[in-house]
Amino acid sequence: MKELRVAMVGYGFMGRAHSNAYKRLNDFFPLQHRPVLKVACGRNAEKTRTFAKVWGYERVEPDWQKAVEAADVDLVDICTPNDTHMEIAIAAARAGKMVLCEKPLARNVAEAETMVEVIEKAGVPNMVWYNYRRVPAITLAKQLIDEGRIGKPFHYRGNFLQDWTISPEVPQGGAGLWRLDVQAAGSGVTGDLLAHNIDAAHYLNGPITRVVAKAETFVKERKHVLTGKVEPVGIDDACLFIAEFANGSLGLFEATRYARGHKALKTLELNGSDGSLKFDLEEMEYLDYFEYKSESHVRGWRRIHVTNSEHPYMDRYWVPGLVIGYEHSFINALADFVKGIETGVPVQPDFRNALQTQKVCEAVLTSAREGRWVETGATA
Numbered sequence: 180m181k182e183l184r185v186a187m188v189g190y191g192f193m194g195r196a197h198s199n200a201y202k203r204l205n206d207f208f209p210l211q212h213r214p215v216l217k218v219a220c221g222r223n224a225e226k227t228r229t230f231a232k233v234w235g236y237e238r239v240e241p242d243w244q245k246a247v248e249a250a251d252v253d254l255v256d257i258c259t260p261n262d263t264h265m266e267i268a269i270a271a272a273r274a275g276k277m278v279l280c281e282k283p284l285a286r287n288v289a290e291a292e293t294m295v296e297v298i299e300k301a302g303v304p305n306m307v308w309y310n311y312r313r314v315p316a317i318t319l320a321k322q323l324i325d326e327g328r329i330g331k332p333f334h335y336r337g338n339f340l341q342d343w344t345i346s347p348e349v350p351q352g353g354a355g356l357w358r359l360d361v362q363a364a365g366s367g368v369t370g371d372l373l374a375h376n377i378d379a380a381h382y383l384n385g386p387i388t389r390v391v392a393k394a395e396t397f398v399k400e401r402k403h404v405l406t407g408k409v410e411p412v413g414i415d416d417a418c419l420f421i422a423e424f425a426n427g428s429l430g431l432f433e434a435t436r437y438a439r440g441h442k443a444l445k446t447l448e449l450n451g452s453d454g455s456l457k458f459d460l461e462e463m464e465y466l467d468y469f470e471y472k473s474e475s476h477v478r479g480w481r482r483i484h485v486t487n488s489e490h491p492y493m494d495r496y497w498v499p500g501l502v503i504g505y506e507h508s509f510i511n512a513l514a515d516f517v518k519g520i521e522t523g524v525p526v527q528p529d530f531r532n533a534l535q536t537q538k539v540c541e542a543v544l545t546s547a548r549e550g551r552w553v554e555t556g557a558t559a
């Protein structure tokens with residue numbers, strides 16, 4: 180078995196989700212590569228040490244440049260705030276390492292384009308962790324669409340609703356709350372939540388060509404963790420947009436951190452001439468499917484429990500009827516990435532593919548600012 184020696188930059192929520200994937204990969208997927216957790220790297224020395232100990236990294240390296248250039252590292256995983264993605268990805272690619280980057284790829288299109296240019300020049304395998312594509316029910320949705328069961332698509336809907344920033348007492352910035360700091364994050368729910376929905380929409384329904392959006396910042400000032408001062412909030416708290424897809428269908432998207440009662444209500448629906456599909460992350464083991472061609476007396480929505488061995492990824496896990504969870508979407512993504520290295524067929528979404536999601540995010544933010552339709556650059 181070949182070793183895949185990992186340098187992990189960042190130790191937060193995503194550092195844990197990805198580390199779990201490296202550790203469990205070979206337990207479930209027969210592959211020629213075995214991840215080895217070599218180096219953990221982070222800004223806070225004590226937290227990095229604890230993280231490395233808990234997850235089993237061989238050593239700790241406080242200097243990220245040394246970590247990504249280390250001779251005993253093959254793959255760099257970027258789990259840091261968005262404002263550091265570009266610098267780390269470029270250094271890692273130039274050092275000839277494979278690069279896996281947490282979403283969104285960057286803060287904006289300019290950064291993402293630079294990253295794509297460098298990574299493609301370096302010719303190193305790369306992937307962006309849009310993990311929801313690897314939820315078996317969503318992968319099954321893609322399969323049903325590709326089998327022609329939905330017919331001509333008319334409507335696509337995608338929501339991502341949370342409620343964790345409603346209190347004006349929640350500060351912005353710093354290690355825990357950088358998602359609220361526009362400098363660190365680039366944007367608010369657009370880059371954080373809509374980006375997931377745009378990636379899933381691209382995957383299931385093809386390119387989005389133009390958008391018109393409305394964004395809102397409900398809490399205009401928050402204390403900044405780093406300066407201790409009350410400062411203007413630069414992120415979007417909520418963002419809604421209408422989209423046109425290259426295939427002629429219409430999209431409706433909503434993301435917010437102000438939907439009281441919803442922690443991570445991520446839903447999607449596709450309606451076509453021959454059928455419809457519905458997914459809800461809170462019941463992620465199910466895919467709802469409406470098949471129009473059934474005889475009318477039995478026609479209706481059917482709920483597929485996506486746990487059979489013939490369902491995507493499920494032959495790797497338990498017996499039919501028994502479910503897998505959120506963390507497995509990262510294991511599945513990693514398995515696809517490693518398979519990509521072994522077969523020479525690059526996995527999606529790679530940096531170039533994620534750049535298109537970044538372009539839609541930017542078009543959405545421009546539209547919200549300027550109150551007009553904005554082209555994404557994608558064509559039919």
Ligand code: SOE
Nearest residue numbers: 192282341358371372375443
């Ligand atoms: C934000 O709360 C967040 O953690 C995102 O950053 C993740 O990408 C999403 O999957 C869950 O919500």
